[in-house]
Amino acid sequence: MASSRGTRGMALRQRRTQAPKPISCSSSFSYEDISSDGSDSERDDDVSCVVCGSGDSPADLLLCDKCDKGFHLFCLRPILPSVPKGSWFCPTCTNHNHKKLKSFPLVQTKIVDFFRIQRSQELTQKISQDIRKKRKRGSSLVMSKKKRKLLPFTPSPDPTRRLEQMASLATALTATGTEFSNELTYRPGMAPRSANQSALERGGMQILSKEDSETLNLCKSMMERGEWPPLMVAFDPQEGFTVEADRHIKDLTIITEYVGDVDFLKNRENDDGDSMMTLLSAANSSKSLVVCPDKRSNIARFINGINNHSLEGKKKQNLKCVRFDVNGECRVLLIANRDISKGERLYYDYNGDEHEYPTEHFV
Known part of the structure; x- marks a missing residue:
């Protein structure tokens, strides 16, 4: 995901994920690892990230609007740059990982x-x-100096x-x-x-x-x-x-x-x-x-x-x-x-x- 460069302050924070390093986020995680049962999300402050198991960085913790499970922005793959506007559904609820990308016809x-x-x-x-x-x-021979x-x-x-x-x-x-x-x-x-x-x-x-x-x-x-x-x-x-x-x-x-x-x-x-x-x-x-x-x-x-x-x-x-x-x-x-x-x-x-x-x- 490409982002802006050379900008400062709040504008920078809004456009890029300002997230501290997670405690135990495995880069080998795949969406298939997410279980489809249970949820420990009775309240927002009790939610932990399904991927790394940590409840740290609550500002970067997304709740699925369907199953109420939590996901850190930086634990998702691909990483999300910021909290999306409007409703958000986790990969399991949207079956995103099972959708095959439709290739443009080679015509x-x-x-x-x-x-x-x-x-x-x-x-x-x-x-x-x-x-x-x-x-x-x-x-010419002096090209290297130019x-x-x-x-x-x-x-x-x-x-x-x-x-x-x-x-x-x-x-x-x-x-x-x-x-x-x-x-x-x-x-x-x-x-x-x-x-x-x-x-x-x-x-x-x-x-x-x-x-x-x-x-x-x-x-x-x-x-x-x-x-x-x-x-x-x-x-x-x-x-x-x-x-x-x-x-x-x-x-x-x-x-x-x-x-x-x-x-x-x-x-x-x-x-x-x-x-x-x-x-x-x-x-x-x-x-x-x-x-x-x-x-x-x-x-x-x-x-x-x-x-x-x-x-x-x-x-x-x-x-x-x-x-x-x-x-x-x-x-x-x-x-x-x-x-x-x-x-x-x-x-x-x-x-x-x-x-x-x-x-x-x-x-």
Whole structure:
């Protein structure tokens, strides 16, 4: 579950699970381990978590509205980011663990329509070749002393495999009730596009160079024509939806832009969404912006975070999240921070440079 980074105070606590480490929560727990009989939940203060057996952290203890059993947010698999609004039913009562995920049909016309793909692949290939030739001509012995440039992703050469990759994303988007979008969207009642001004950033942000902007635009145009990043979305019983590399990816490759509806942070302080991302951290907090991918989004929503409280967790990080000034607007990119092997899951650090959020419950 992706979450916002670089935000502070109550807004941060509402959007992310602020849970102390459980006393004895087993990571090997599965929903089948939950018994269907009995309940010791006569009163809320007497409830213990079915998974770890502890009644600690009552603010993070959910009660099923059907069986009254208790579950810590951080003991559920996948972990819940916050207490859901409205009624909540445990996995046993909803039979969630017995429901088979319905895969998106592997039909080219349906996938093309779902992602609104244009049919002009030859033009995209020519643009890609021209940019690569231009970079080769401009190379020199002093390149190592200059800022390293971002790379466009290299799509899988097999068109059938690319359809399978897109179908995996369509499956995840459909299952979460999310419309596909590959751009920041500005909706009535939320922040207008005029509010997205990188000049308002309190600490400054990196400026995307002209050449890197061309690379980002190339990636966008390739996707519009069906040449997608080599990524597969899969469902994991502990992590939920997760993203895997489907072929080798080079360091500094643009993986995706983090997109969704743009809104003011002040409007989202009590939001229980699990995947908001900081877009603009303004000196005037009332002008700070977040990206909300719960209604419209792309594959970025399903890229998970690392447990940066453990050495093993830190070793898994293979992406970095960077906010850029692109022609005066704020944009967020996920970029490979090392070579990524085929089959690796993609992870990045939600905390960025501030290290405010305890991620010890990430698996």
